Amino acid sequence: MDDFQLLKNLSEAFGISGFEDAVRERIKDLVTPLVDDVRTDSLGNLIATLNPGKEFTLLLDAHMDEIGFMISHVEEKGFLRFAQVGGWDERLLPALRVTLKTREGKQIAGTIGSTPPHIQDPDEKKSPLKPDDLFIDVGAGSREDIEQMGIRVGDPVAPHADFLRLNETCIMSKAFDDRAGCAAIVRALEALSSDRPDFTVVGCFSVCEEVGLRGARTAAFQIQPTVAIAIEGTVAADTPGTADRKNPTRLGKGPAVTLADRSIMVHPKMFRFITETASAMAIPHQIKTPIYGSTDAGAIHLTRKGVITGVISIPCRYIHSPNLIMNMEDFTNTVKLLVAVSQRCKKVF
Numbered sequence: 001m002d003d004f005q006l007l008k009n010l011s012e013a014f015g016i017s018g019f020e021d022a023v024r025e026r027i028k029d030l031v032t033p034l035v036d037d038v039r040t041d042s043l044g045n046l047i048a049t050l051n052p053g054k055e056f057t058l059l060l061d062a063h064m065d066e067i068g069f070m071i072s073h074v075e076e077k078g079f080l081r082f083a084q085v086g087g088w089d090e091r092l093l094p095a096l097r098v099t100l101k102t103r104e105g106k107q108i109a110g111t112i113g114s115t116p117p118h119i120q121d122p123d124e125k126k127s128p129l130k131p132d133d134l135f136i137d138v139g140a141g142s143r144e145d146i147e148q149m150g151i152r153v154g155d156p157v158a159p160h161a162d163f164l165r166l167n168e169t170c171i172m173s174k175a176f177d178d179r180a181g182c183a184a185i186v187r188a189l190e191a192l193s194s195d196r197p198d199f200t201v202v203g204c205f206s207v208c209e210e211v212g213l214r215g216a217r218t219a220a221f222q223i224q225p226t227v228a229i230a231i232e233g234t235v236a237a238d239t240p241g242t243a244d245r246k247n248p249t250r251l252g253k254g255p256a257v258t259l260a261d262r263s264i265m266v267h268p269k270m271f272r273f274i275t276e277t278a279s280a281m282a283i284p285h286q287i288k289t290p291i292y293g294s295t296d297a298g299a300i301h302l303t304r305k306g307v308i309t310g311v312i313s314i315p316c317r318y319i320h321s322p323n324l325i326m327n328m329e330d331f332t333n334t335v336k337l338l339v340a341v342s343q344r345c346k347k348v349f
C-alpha cells in the first residue's frame with residue numbers, strides 16, 4: 001500500500017469520538033504483522049508494542065477519532081436534530097454532507113439542511129445560521145421511516161468526503177487530523193520493526209482526543225512511557241486573510257515541531273532534541289507558532305510522575321472541516337523525522 005492508499009484508507013474510515021471501531025480495525029490489520037503485541041484497552045485505544053518489557057519505553061501517540069455529530073432528537077416529519085461532537089466552526093455546518101452510522105453498522109447518507117435563501121428575509125441572510133435551526137435530512141418522510149431505517153437517538157454522524165489527489169503533492173479529504181498522524185506511526189513502526197531498537201516502542205492509537213484528550217490519558221497511565229511523542233495533523237493558515245505572525249504552520253515546509261500549545265509547554269530538552277535531529281538529518285521542518293491548539297501530549301505529559309513529551313505535526317489547511325488539504329512531502333518528512341527521533345531518543349533521555 002503506498003502512502004496515498006494508506007492515507008485514503010485511514011481518512012475515509014468512519015470514526016467520530018467514541019465510535020472509532022472502523023479506524024481501529026484498519027490500523028490493527030496494518031500493524032499486527034509489524035509488532036510483537038497488539039491489544040485494545042477498555043476505552044478502545046489500540047496499543048501496538050515492539051520489543052515489550054524493556055526498561056526504556058518510547059510512546060508514539062496519534063488519535064483515531066474525528067469530529068462529528070450525534071443524533072439528539074427525531075422530528076415527527078423525519079428530520080434529525082443533532083449535537084456537535086468536537087470543535088466545529090458552526091458557520092461551516094449548513095449544506096455539509098454527512099454519513100450516519102446505525103447501531104447495526106449500516107451507513108446512511110444525508111445532508112445538514114437549512115432554510116433556502118429565497119424565502120429568507122434580507123435581515124436573516126445577514127447573520128449566520130444558528131446550529132439550533134439546523135437539522136439532518138436523510139430523505140425520510142416521518143418518524144416511522146427513521147425507525148425503519150434503523151436510525152436511533154445516539155447514532156454517530158461523520159462528515160462525508162471523498163479522498164482526492166489534487167496534484168503531485170497535495171491531497172484533500174476529511175480527518176487528516178489525525179489519521180495522518182496514525183498513518184505516520186504505521187510507517188514508523190514498519191521502519192522500526194525492520195531495524196529494531198534495543199528498547200520498547202509503543203504505537204498508541206487513541207480514542208476521544210477531540211472531546212478532551214481522553215483516550216491518551218488512560219493509555220499513557222498503563223503504558224508508563226519513559227518519553228513520548230504525539231503526532232498530529234495541525235493548523236495551517238498560510239491562506240489569504242491570515243497575518244503571517246498569526247499563522248501556526250505552512251504547507252510544504254516540513255513537519256512542525258511544537259514549542260508550546262494550549263495543553264503543554266514542551267520540555268526544552270525535547271524541543272531541542274527533535275529540531276537538532278531534524279537538522280542533523282537534513283529533514284525540512286518548521287516551528288509551530290505558539291500557542292495554538294491542544295494535543296494528546298497535554299494528557300500524556302501529566303501522567304504519573306510526569307513524562308517528557310514532544311509534538312510533531314503535519315500541517316493541514318482547513319482543519320476541522322470536511323476538506324482538509326495536506327502536502328505529501330510534509331507527510332514523508334514527518335515519517336523520516338519520527339523514525340530518526342525514535343532511533344536516537346534513548347541516548348538522549
Ligand SMILES: [Zn+2]
Pocket residue numbers: 063177178209232233
Ligand atoms: Zn487532532
